[in-house]
Amino acid sequence: MQQLLSTTLTGLTLGMVYAAFALALVLIWRSTRIVNFAQAPMAMVTTLVALQVIDAGAPYWVGFLVALVSGLVLGAVVERVLVRPVEGKAEINAVILTLGLFIVLHAVAGLVFGNDYQSFPAPFGLSGFRVGDLNVALTGFGIFTIVIVLVVMAALAALFRFTDLGLRMRAAAFNPEVSRLLGVPVGRMLTIGWALAAVVGSLAGLLIAGGSLVYPSYMDSVVVFGFVAAVLGGLDSPVGAVVGGLLLGLALSYVSGYLGAQLVTLASLVILMLVLTLRPGGLFSSASARRV
């Protein structure tokens, strides 16, 4: 009972992080039809930048903010400089491009920050609460994770639902040609979309880093989990990404708790295969049209 409860709570917390990461992937997929495999290294770089700031003596929250802002800049620059030329070209080009970026960012991080494991601070407690004589595996940082991801999701939903900018971004993603004719600066909207996604990705990076070790490849498995979560929800739907993230977090937490921690990535592969075989459009898909 105790173990079931703590695995579930750990799963929910992790699931929130995967949901945030999947949301970042979905934001980019919706606007440019590209899966950004470089999302994880981008988040890794911004987290390591934050660590430098914190190690230099700045408070945690300054580092936190620096990471998000550098994510914003990195996302915008990547879209404008690298991704723009391959938009609308063969799918495989964009995939290879983001993988090239993956390799480059890894190398840059190793070159600048070194390959050592460094511990990353957490702003809240990392030990579980005690309720009576039951040890609940929900930490202060875990609660912070859940709350901040929910806040970000609400903010994004409000942005797309209620603001002019959100409307323009949706139009640019939905039909670039028509939007351009109606005066929407489509290119700028795509840049903003990538920048926002990179901010959300950086947030996920910070949440995973908090209270544990960071090194250039600490996010490598998260790119897999984020992708599986996004596909689980259908790649196209932000709500799907969130639900997919939570489901995946729970499932992987059970695998890790009852079968073995080394099998987690493989379990995510099995889940991915099952989803793609049974419901290729994700759990929330309606019938999909196919263009010839």
Add this chain to the structure above:
Amino acid sequence: MATSSALPVRAWRRVWSGTGSRHLLLALLGLLAVIVYVEAASDFRNLQFAAFGYLGIAAGGLTVLTGLNGQLSLGHGAFMAIGAYTTALFLDDGSPVVPLLGVLVVATLVTVLAGALIGAAAARLHGPYIAGATLALAVGVPGIALHFSDTLGGEQGLGVVAPPVPVWLLDLDYFFTGRDLTPSRYLSYVVWVCLIVTFVLLANLSRSRVGRRWRAVRDDDVAAEVAGIHLGRARVSAFVVSTACAGLAGAVMALVVRLTAPGGYTLTLSLTLLTAVVLGGLGSLWGALIGAGLLSYLPQLATNVGESLGLDQTRAAELAPLVYGAVMIAVILLAPTGIAGAVRALRARRTARAERPPPQTTESTVQQGEMSR
């Protein structure tokens, strides 16, 4: 007089125009070049050469999958791991029960089984989906070795004892060179003979009906289906052939490295293979070979340059991936056909210039094309 001088030319043309005979001829020339290099180079250079070889085998398999069939695999490092672990389980002590050729065949077959399983699921996918699925494979497979650490050795991995050099080969080599064949030279021969055999098979396959089907599916799956090609079968067969190469590459890699550990088969290996294929030009076997060569010799060069610039060793080692990741991005942005494709385009342009129609016609068609857009 005239006929006697034309005869060798005609014979040459006949050999060169036949696909099979041309590939065989190139293979023999390649084997000759390999023998010359292996006999001339030092043991250290030979191990490096062997590393070039096994990367080349896997890259050749990947280029067939990605270039000819349009499927992207980020999981070939994982398939290499399957081949390598199978080999390691056979050769973990000095007394092999199965001859080396048998071990290589079994390792390849085991990988093919895994490849068929993944391929069957991947055949329904395209573009980013298949990339993501194989990415999960690349990150997940090393975990199996860690989980079943009793049989698969965990983090330390399994040692591999390469079987002794066969006596007939020792005698043969001694007869020609007058010195003993060292184990490193022997392994270099094993790897490169595997590579040549693989490449001849792949080249023939890609020029055959099977290869044409793969290309048809890559270029337009709907049109291919209408033409009577079974999409799933074509995709799975391409995937299986490609993973067979990766399995063989992993098997000989285990022999050369003498150790099979999860650390050797990380995502980095899979991405390295992809880099080799992209650098060389998707779909070209020569390109895969060039890319693999660059990737096996460039890192050391880059590390040396980095160290002479005053970086410490671990940081200097990051220069190589930095360079080839950047080159990979540049290739996609500037020359999506890679090195082999750029050479081909250059040659095509030269022949086109030689037999170009009057310039006015081409210009007016271009203008018309521009106007109609």
